[in-house]
Amino acid sequence: MAQPQPLVVQPGTFQPLGSFQATPSGQTIAGIIRNTVHFPFRKVEIKRRQDSDGLYEANWFDITKFVTRFGSLQTSVDDERINQFVHSGVQLSVRNDWGEFNPEHDGGSLFFGFLTRYRTKVRVSAGYTDGSGNSFPSVTTQGVFILDGEIISNVPKNDTSLKCKSIISPFEETRANEVTGITSSMTSSEIMEKIRDASDGSGNVLFRQWISASSWDITPTTNIITGLGTSTSLDDFTTWDLMNQLAEVEGFVVNATREGGLVFGNRNPNTDTSQFSLYGSGYRRPNIIKFRSAKEAVNKLFTFVRFKYLDPDTTTSIVENGTQTVIDPGSLEWKYGRNTLELENTFFSDTATVNRIVAELNNEFSNLRVEAEIDCVFLPQIEILDRVDVSYREGSLNSVMLWDMKTWSSDTASDIDPGRLVWASETSSTIDYSKKNFKVISRKTNLDTFVTTLKLREVEN
Secondary structure, three states: OOOOOOOOOOOOOOOOOOOOOOOOOOOOHHHHHHOOOOOEEEEEEEEOEEOOOOOEOOOOEEOHHHEEEOOEEEEEEOOOOOOOEEEOOEEEEEEOOOOOOOOOOOOOOOOOOEOOOOOEEEEEEEEEEOOOOOEEOOOOEEEEEEEEEEEEEEOOOOEEEEEEEEOOHHHHHOEHHHOOOOOOOEEHHHHHHHHHOOEOOOOOEOHHHOOOHHHEEEOOOOOEEOOOOOOOOOOOOEHHHHHHHHHHHHOEEEEEOOOOOEEEEEOOOOOOOOOEEEEOOOOOOOOEEEEEEEEEOHHHOOOEEEEEOOOOOOHHHEEEEEOOOOOOOOOHHHHHOOOEEEEEOOOOOOHHHHHHHHHHHHHHHOOOOEEEEEEEEOOOOOOOOOEEEEEEEEOOOOOOOOHHHOEEOOOOOOOOOOOOEEOOOOOOOOEEEEEEEEEEEEEEEEOOOOEEEEEEEEOOO
16 A cells, blocks of 8 residues: 655645644644654635624634745744834735635625625634644644735736735724723723723724734733823824833733734743753754854843933933943943933833833843844744743864874973873864753744744843
């Protein structure tokens, strides 16, 4: 009997979950990735808005068989600069042989009888299978998006390009003053709950159309936000601006998860222990394809933090944390220069709270950390701020011992016998990590090649 063959995924092909060669039972995602042969899958589903009420249909509709190009997904936080969150959209290419992706007034369109193609919710899933219908990881969603860009039909090729925005785009498009019930006696987490529960005034909850109530992970806070007490205090903000300002005054980050949820919490690693081990050159069964770069992140070394929290601009409206520059080997300012983190946020007037936040920022960013960028095999389970450990050895020790590579000492200025044999220095490795701890600050997955690119920031063990 002919043996089943490993999956080779070609663009435009759909692989049903039950058609793969089986792997040993009782597998975990780490075990699946460690296998020498992989059986990945991809899936794209949509939820259209009903013409009757403008709300999304109840069930996801699978369009994978139409997809010819899946594109790349990226999520980042504190990557290029701190307090910056990036959740990219995705651009899909789909076959449009019979007008399936034509406007909703076309009877052959998948959107016929629905409100419009625009703002359709799109869910991209991918992972591995064991051939028995079991998928890994247990939740295979890689991102939830909104079809809200130009829909371009390529007539000669008879395909259509679907440009999908991030799940956070509705917050960027909604003015913060549309969220009612915010007062000057609330904490940041209470305001976030107001945003979560905001309605259109007719009982329809605005943002839960994209992110369900159970998918909001809001860390409770205690500081009262005093800068939002007037009727015009929110006029200059989008809802996303407001959410980021609230995160900043708490020393938090706000970001979307790959499962389509939203997190409002600190920038610490998600767990105290590593969630996954990455192995590369010098180790058996590596899952690192290419080590792109490693650097000491001097651009994120801030030896001084300056936080303006009151108006007007006076000496008492600013809190600072850092030390004066002195000529001393132990002085960060003398070693690396003065790099000041400037922040301005007038959401509260509690000096003690500002001092705490500034101290936390100074503690996080006054240490020089290593940052690395690596290409890996497909890692469908990795989340932003997950802790991982990296083992990688580039270069090697000199393994060939030749006498002519050694030198005979002629040091007559010491008591050492000038005829002794002096061993040449070992050839050092460019990269030599053994379970070095990092947190993930950027994750980009190419679903056409099944390659995950991670940017990592060093954390203390």
